[in-house]
Amino acid sequence: MTDRLPILLLSWVLALPSTLGPTRAPAAEIDSVTTQGIALDDSLGVINAIFSERLREGVAQANARQRDFANMDADAFCDPDRLYAELKRAIFDSFLPRWGLRGYDLDHQMREALAERSYSLALEDSIYRDIDYLEGFSLRLKELSDVVDIDGHLVGLDKIGHFFAEGWTYFDRTRDEGESLAQAMQWGSRQEAGKLGYATTGIYSFADLTANFNGWRFWNAILQTEEDPLRGPTPGLLRGPYVQCEFQFFDSLRYGKRIWAWRVRKSFDLADYVDGAWDERNNCNSYADPTIEAKVVARTQEVAPGFRCPRQPAECQRARERYGRFAKLLLHPLCLTAPEP
DSSP: OTTTHHHHHHHHHHHHHHHHSSSOOOBOOOOTTTTTTSOOOBOHHHHHHHHHHHHHHHHHHHHHTTOOGGGOOGGGSSOHHHHHHHHHHHHHSOOOOBTTBTTHHHHHHHHHHTTTTOBOOOGGGSTTTTOOHHHHHHHHHSBOOOEEEETTEEEETHHHHIIIIIHHHHHHHHHTSOOOHHHHHHHHHHHHTTTTTTTTTSEEEHHHHHHHHHHHHHHHHHHTOSOOSOOSSOSSOOOSOSEEEEEOHHHHHHHTSOOEEEEEOSOOOGGGTOOGGGSTTTSOEEESSHHHHHHHHHHHHHHSTTOOSSSOHHHHHHHHHHHGGGHHHHSOHHHHTOOOO
16 A cells, blocks of 8 residues: 555645536446345436437538538548547537546436436445545545446446547547557556556446447447457347448539538447446456455445355356457456356
8 A cells, every 4th residue: 555655645636626626526436236226227228319319419510510512622521530529529528538537527417317217326325435545535535426227237327438438549549549459458457557446446447448448349330440349149239330421412413513421320229338247246346455355345245245246147258258359358357257157
């Protein structure tokens, strides 16, 4: 702990200005163990409707910025950079990073949109209540995110921010910075081991990394830039891009030139991405030191006697098969090695 103290104090000082403003502190973690007995309506349909609409909005805005048909060259239509910029604007509704996680605003938007379907738990009622400021200063200053049911999986709403915002960062690193997907994932692992995990909350979330990875899949599927890396036994895998560039026949006749525009060809469906590895009861967390882990384990046994992670070994088996060579970067060792049920 003494080795981590300078890092913790420096991070606390850097984060202090954010705590002085009127904005609520962003969520840090979720507790799906204490909340597992709560009956929740499935939020998949609502989430899909929200982001299908945002997808259409982003595409419409990208098209609106290329309406000067008379003066535009043919190769200026369907600009991918403009499309991605408008989609980010529509989906994030903010470009401002908060405390290192770009999905902060998205987390709060989803909590408001799904207030009747989610469960909110105070930190002092959670399995993390005994983690002190030196062990996880950011956890003590923030609030927990809400938990929802998504297609039968108990998932924290913070994962939506990870999926879209951190997933974009992965995609940006592969698209614009020339990294491989594996390199982007290794970068994400370093973030969990640093400012987004161990160094600030004392917790390393493999479920966050799983959401990040699937977020890369989503952003890649916008134009299907590369082949989707997941193939095999999992049904519902993506086929073709969300958006494609189409020839505009009547506009082309009117202006006497070839005109193109983006079109949304399918709606968003989070079921193509979410699975049991998004649930931290299966894809277990790791902790910065044994003291923190002992505290969390003790509280876990208090609220759920006999609980063992992974709670559903079959979900871990499916995740191992689904993620294949990527599994070692996405799954906690206990999930990675869980015996077949």
